[in-house]
Amino acid sequence: DAGVTQSPTHLIKTRGQHVTLRCSPISGHKSVSWYQQVLGQGPQFIFQYYEKEERGRGNFPDRFSARQFPNYSSELNVNALLLGDSALYLCASSSSTSTFQETQYFGPGTRLLVL
């Protein structure tokens, strides 16, 4: 079975622009989470979606938004890009959100560079 897939793999944008990152979860998984990993740091939680509803949000500004589609794929949108938004954006899927011991399976990430 295919794992979590993300597109694009790499992206270069300039300050002030908008970016959309895409994620397809493992087949059968209904929960998608987004993380930002700045170089040299651990991933930081941005959003979780389950059954198209936002279940949690990390400490990120309103420039960051996301949505989940009926097929459980997800998009992460970032407006008014700043240099500090340069990072690896990771998507993770899990089968449910009902237990906190649920394993999250990560995709390869999208590396965003803001110039």
Place this chain on the structure above:
Amino acid sequence: AQSVTQLGSHVSVSEGALVLLRCNYSSSVPPYLFWYVQYPNQGLQLLLKYTSAATLVKGINGFEAEFKKSETSFHLTKPSAHMSDAAEYFCAVSGQTGANNLFFGTGTRLTVIP
């Protein structure tokens, strides 16, 4: 609030030597703990997880971790390092506050010397 601290941003071991990567956690509730590995230019792969079933958890690639409540630790070990173990290792704790999110440590880069 949940958090983890990884001691040592870089660890170097000789091939065949013991690997010990340290992780201490802080949690207001019984924690669920995870170790993930990240190879260069790749996403995160789950090595093992602690869910209170057993204090000694065995994972993939010969890794294991022991949950010690008295020390609030969840250190990762492997008896004999292999060159292919060179990677970044992250300890994480489950948020347990609504969203099923993870709080990650800052990571430990493992170098294996031939």
